Amino acid sequence: MKKKVITLSCIAAVAIATFVGTKTIQSNAYESNGLLIQNVEALAQSDAGDQGDQGGSGFTHPTAYPYDMKCEVRVSWLKKCGQHYISCQGSGYGCTQTHCPTHNAF
Amino acid sequence: MNNMKKPHILFLVICVIIVGCKTGNNQDDIEYGCIDTLSVQEPVDSLCPQYVKDITYIRLEDSNKHIISEVAKVEVNKDKFFFYNRLAHRINVYSHSGQFLFEINHRGNGNKEYMEIANYTVDDQYIYIIDNVKNQVVIYSALNGEFKEKRSIPFIAWDMEYLAENEFLFTFLPNNPEGGVAMKQPHGSVWKTDSTFATIQQEYFPYTDKYYEMVGKNYYFTKNDKNVVFHSYQKNAIFLFKEHNDYPQCINVVLPKPTPTGKYISFDDVIKQDYTYLSATPFVIEKYIAFEMGKGAYSETYLMDRKEKSVVTTPEENSHNALLSPSAIIDNKFVAYLSDFDLYEELVLYGFQKADNETETILKEGGACLIVYSMK
Numbered sequence: 001m002k003k004k005v006i007t008l009s010c011i012a013a014v015a016i017a018t019f020v021g022t023k024t025i026q027s028n029a030y031e032s033n034g035l036l037i038q039n040v041e042a043l044a045q046s047d048a049g050d051q052g053d054q055g056g057s058g059f060t061h062p063t064a065y066p067y068d069m070k071c072e073v074r075v076s077w078l079k080k081c082g083q084h085y086i087s088c089q090g091s092g093y094g095c096t097q098t099h100c101p102t103h104n105a106f
Numbered sequence: 107m108n109n110m111k112k113p114h115i116l117f118l119v120i121c122v123i124i125v126g127c128k129t130g131n132n133q134d135d136i137e138y139g140c141i142d143t144l145s146v147q148e149p150v151d152s153l154c155p156q157y158v159k160d161i162t163y164i165r166l167e168d169s170n171k172h173i174i175s176e177v178a179k180v181e182v183n184k185d186k187f188f189f190y191n192r193l194a195h196r197i198n199v200y201s202h203s204g205q206f207l208f209e210i211n212h213r214g215n216g217n218k219e220y221m222e223i224a225n226y227t228v229d230d231q232y233i234y235i236i237d238n239v240k241n242q243v244v245i246y247s248a249l250n251g252e253f254k255e256k257r258s259i260p261f262i263a264w265d266m267e268y269l270a271e272n273e274f275l276f277t278f279l280p281n282n283p284e285g286g287v288a289m290k291q292p293h294g295s296v297w298k299t300d301s302t303f304a305t306i307q308q309e310y311f312p313y314t315d316k317y318y319e320m321v322g323k324n325y326y327f328t329k330n331d332k333n334v335v336f337h338s339y340q341k342n343a344i345f346l347f348k349e350h351n352d353y354p355q356c357i358n359v360v361l362p363k364p365t366p367t368g369k370y371i372s373f374d375d376v377i378k379q380d381y382t383y384l385s386a387t388p389f390v391i392e393k394y395i396a397f398e399m400g401k402g403a404y405s406e407t408y409l410m411d412r413k414e415k416s417v418v419t420t421p422e423e424n425s426h427n428a429l430l431s432p433s434a435i436i437d438n439k440f441v442a443y444l445s446d447f448d449l450y451e452e453l454v455l456y457g458f459q460k461a462d463n464e465t466e467t468i469l470k471e472g473g474a475c476l477i478v479y480s481m482k
Contacts, residue, residue, distance in 0.1 A: 063288070065238075065262075065282075065285045065286075065287055066282045066284060066285040067264075067281065067282065067285075067322045068281045068282045068319075068321050068322050068373065069321070069322050069324070070321055070322075070323070070324075070385065072324065072385075072386075072405075074430075074431075074446065074449060075404070076449070076452070077420070077425050077428050077430060077449060077452065077453050077456075077458070078406050078407070078419075078420060078422060078428075079404040079405065079406055080385070080398065080404065080405045080406075080431065081403070081404065082377065082385060082400050082402070082403045082404050082405050083377075083403060084321050084373050086282070087192070087322075089222055089224055089238065089239075090222070090224055090238030090239060090262050090287065091238055091239055091241070091262065091287065091288040091289065092285050092286055092287050092288055093285065093286045093287075093288065094285075095285065102403075
């Protein structure tokens with residue numbers, strides 16, 4: 001009898017762990033889906049100019065990631081600019097676009 | 107008593123299997139075999155031109171009409187060059203001889219479109235575009251640019267690279283403490299998948315929740331004939347991945363005043379304190395490594411002779427055979443991308459090989475060319 005009880009407890013423990021794990025994954029998926037819709041709308045709204053600039057410096061994307069990017073404009077045959085700026089991309093929790101402080105092209 | 111023990115043992119075995127499955131792919135404790143050391147000792151000799159055998163230009167026809175400025179990553183396959191413009195979310199495709207073929211310019215919310223090009227890779231048949239907004243890889247034909255299909259990805263990636271048939275590498279590392287991504291990420295900063303992209307086969311270089319790169323990069327992977335090369339600021343090393351091989355080789359990196367690893371340091375502080383760092387993933391060929399080292403507000407190109415273990419750079423006063431930072435490798439040669447006519451004029455003024463008239467005209471009209479370096 002005891003053996004059965006313990007075996008059943010083990011099976012129940014594994015089943016609960018599996019259920020909780022699955023729910024967590026589903027919850028993440030639903031969350032991502034909601035953010036996706038917001039992101040698609042935000043990025044679509046912010047398209048501007050021939051270069052597809054994401055709204056220029058100061059534009060805020062509510063659901064993008066603030067990717068910290070190096071400028072890398074070549075300033076001579078030897079040197080590249082090493083300043084950095086924020087490029088909004090992907091899906092995240094908010095981002096404000098900035099430009100390279102030296103090269104306004106970004 | 108024996109009857110009592112068995113279920114406990116069974117339970118323990120199940121737990122061990124579950125834990126083993128969760129962590130078994132991490133390479134945390136594996137020592138990577140280092141095959142080389144890239145060591146920079148200042149002052150660096152300016153002997154780089156001596157290692158260059160000759161220079162040839164590839165004129166990118168009509169590149170003055172198909173703007174390919176702000177190129178973030180150049181890819182090469184058996185017969186084409188691919189130029190990715192990060193700002194325009196566009197990829198322009200040229201033949202190896204410089205003829206314009208087509209462009210991938212399909213930003214939008216439609217069935218055959220992408221919301222962004224976070225990065226991309228190519229093989230001989232397809233172009234694979236990471237769209238982190240919609241958590242998918244969008245695939246177009248590398249032959250003519252036609253849409254093929256979309257595949258969902260269960261992660262966000264900053265870069266990807268084709269390694270071999272059914273083997274792709276992806277990378278992600280947070281680079282801004284003020285940002286967060288809306289998806290649970292793999293434990294490693296690099297992971298390998300099959301061509302469905304849904305199954306992670308192997309993870310490399312685990313990082314903690316508190317880890318942030320000091321700055322992001324345009325590309326984390328470069329490629330030569332045999333390897334995919336990876337670099338991040340996580341380790342003072344670069345890693346060479348080979349096809350059908352789960353364990354990358356390592357090249358140690360020793361710089362004069364290295365940026366501290368193991369704790370977060372802002373990029374502004376790195377600039378202010380004149381720390382040195384590899385500012386881009388190096389390009390590795392059989393005899394040489396071309397790399398950019400950042401110091402202060404600028405970065406410069408250097409060349410390492412892998413046999414002599416020497417590191418050299420280009421002199422400031424003479425641009426003869428100056429090695430511009432490479433963007434790709436083709437046939438064991440470095441390829442640099444040039445789209446600035448003023449810079450071209452300055453180069454020629456100080457001794458760099460002149461291009462033909464047609465190439466000069468293209469550059470003058472806002473187009474671009476490639477400079478191919480044959481090395482000694």
